[in-house]
Amino acid sequence: MQVIATAGHVDHGKTSLVTALTGMQPDRLEEERRRGLTIDLGFAWTTLTSGRTVAVVDVPGHEKFVGTMLAGVGSVPAALVVVAADDGWSAQTAEHVAVLDALGVRHGLLVVTKSDLADPAPVLADVRERLAQTSLGEVPGVAASSRTGDGVPAVAAALEELLAGLPAPDTVAPVRLWVDRAFTIRGAGTVVTGTLAAGTVRAGDRFDLGGREVVVRGLQSLGEPVEQAAATARVALNLRGVAVEEISRGDALLTPGAFRDTAELDVVLVRPAERLPAELVVHIGSATVAARVRPLDDAAVRLRLAHPLPLRVGDRLLLRDPGTRTVHGADVRDVDPPELHRRGAARARAADLAAGGGALADLARRRVVLRAEFVAMGWSVPAEATAVGRWLLAPGLADELAARVPAVVARYRQLRPLEPGPPVAVLRSALELPDVELVAGLVRAPLQLRDGRVVAEGGLPEPVQRAVSAVLARLAEQPFAAPDAEELAAAGLGPRELAAAVRDGQLVRIAEGVVLAPGVEERARRALAGIAQPFTLSQARQAWGTSRRVAVPLAEWLDARGVTERLPDATRRLR
Structure with a gap:
């Protein structure tokens, strides 16, 4: 299916033309039919000779309903410009065409109606020449009469050619469906309608609507139930x-x-403007919101919206001055712009926006950003970016930050020699990172990330290392003869020194005041395997050749690690 919108003056017969093409009356309201005046958006559709389906959004032509007109054309890729042979170009036609031009609509068809009342040739030539100066460019033109039916088949044939030339929509893109109608149906509940410009909608899909989750119970397209619509x-x-x-x-x-x-964004006008009012009305899709305007130069503008909108980089906005009815097209360049405090910041920002640079330049300015947030802004991820978990880093930034890590570690160890290295939170703060998750991507050999710290091998001060080595030499001869507190203190191993040796993996803490050499678990298991099962604590102590001071906590330690199992009668056995 393709969707187009009509544009033109209220008296130019566009609604009659839509009816002649589709066999459907797009005006839904009784007042519209009584007055012959389109007030709200109307919808009709038909299947052309080729089998291609086209849906038409019939928008109001009267100047009083320009806001409604904008809601109808905001999401469509092509326009049907309707002008009457007995009237020609009018102020309302100019206003509608200015809107299409500001929105950057590049595909269209001109139809001169009421060809039975006047020669359509002069109007065709005049309007085509005017349209050629807009984003529509050179458009085909057809003359027709809805009253006699002359030319209506030619309009349908021209529509075939127009639709065949439209770019293929992105059916896998995220959905942003601007609501143009909301109503209830007895037995069904809430129903909304809109033009699906990109993506695919299926029954059961979940969407965000103003911060709440809604579920698609069912959907229709062109009045028929469907499982999905693309x-x-x-x-x-x-x-x-x-x-x-x-x-x-x-x-x-x-x-x-x-x-x-x-609610704050930077845009670049399609055509520079020397002077803009302090307030404008912003239109996108079917949305309308007031905005305060801060010109950065004659082309770049910062907008502060009265309420937030879901916008992306690359969106085309229409800025309208309700007082003069002047419209401006504007391309969204940044939906999370930097603050402007310093003198000359506005002009510098305008220069940056004019230079463009795309996703890579934007990432370079932000330096570090969440991947999901960057993509939600409308950017694709540059191949040069560095990914660390959920984060993206600007090219070269990871190497720059990684080069600073050794100095931070050295300084920390100088201040705290008994600690193996700084916790990751210290690195995060020192490097001014937004999340500790990033630290993992910045630690390079010989440094390593261990137990939440950034450490280097051989991390104990030399006097502490000598004392630990002496303890290990003793335990090599008697693996379960853990030195007592007095012996440890005499060797210069107080609680802080012991904790450092345990963190460094050189000693194993069995219990408070009881440390043994690494590998003690396997040594204890082998000793127990040589005695009858189950065994008592006394038998285990004898097998280990140690005191009760060591045997009791060692047995409990082995229980906790699943090496042994304590039985109801207080004996134990190997698992």
Whole structure:
């Protein structure tokens, strides 16, 4: 399916043309039919000769309903510009075309209606020349009469060519469905409609709607129930989890996590403007929001929105001055812009925006950013970026930070010689990182990450190392003869020194005041394997050749590690 929008003056017969093409009356409201005046968005569709389906969004032509008109054209890829042969170009036509131009619509078809009332040739030539100066460029033109039917088949044929030339939509992209209608159906509940410009919607999908989760109970496209609908398409979604009173035109159904709401953004005008008002109205999709304007230069602008919108880099906005009805197209360049405090910061920022640079330049400015947040801004991940867990680092930044780690470790150990190295939280603070998760990607050999610290081999001070080596020499001869507290203190091994030796893996703490050599678990198991099972504590003590001071905590330590099992009668056995 493809979706197009009509544009033109209220009296130019565009609604009649839509009816002639589709056999459907797009005006839904009784007042619209009575007055012959499109007030709200109308919808119709038909299947062309080729089998291609086209849906038409019929937008109001009257100047009083320009806001509604913008809600209808904001998500469509092509436009049907309708002008009457007996009237020609009008102020409302100019306004509609200015909107299409500001939105950057590049595909269109001109239809001159009421060809039975006047010669359409002069109007065709005049309007095509005017359209050629806009984003639409050279468009085909067809004359037709909805009253007589003359030219209507030619319009359908021209539509075939127009639709065949439209770029293929991205059907796997995240969904951002701007709501243009919300209502209830008895027995079904809340229903919203919109133009699906990208992505695919399926029954059962979960979306974010204003910070709450909603579920698609069912969906229709062109009045028929479907299991799924892919862009570009008109869809009606039956939602669970929200009341119709909580939804309004301009809300958006979003793929969770794929978009970030922003109330401040930097944009670049499609055409520079010497002077902008302090306040404008921003339009995107079916959304309308007031914004305060801070010009950075004659092309770059910072907008502060009255309420946040789910925007991405690359979005095209329409900025409208309600007072003069002037419209400006603007491309979103940054949805999380930097603060501007210093003198000259605004002009420097404008220069950066003008230079562009894309995702790589944006990442270089941010230096470190969450991958999901970066993608939600609308950027693709540059191949040059460094990924560390959930984070992205600017090219070269990981090497730059890693080069600083040894100095931080050395300084920490100088101040705390009995500790093997700084905890990762200390590195995070010293390197001004947003998360300790990043430290793992910055530790290079011979340093290593161990037990939440950044450590180097041979980490004990020389006097402590001599004392530990003496203890290990003694334990090599008598593996279970743990030195007592007095012996340890005499050797210069107090609680802090022992803790450092245990962290360094040179001693094993069995209990408070009881340390043995690494490998004690296997030695104890082998000694116990040589006695009858089950065994008493006394038998274990004799097998180990040690005192009760060591045997009791050692037996409990082995129980806790699953080497031995204590039985109800207080005996033990090897597992």
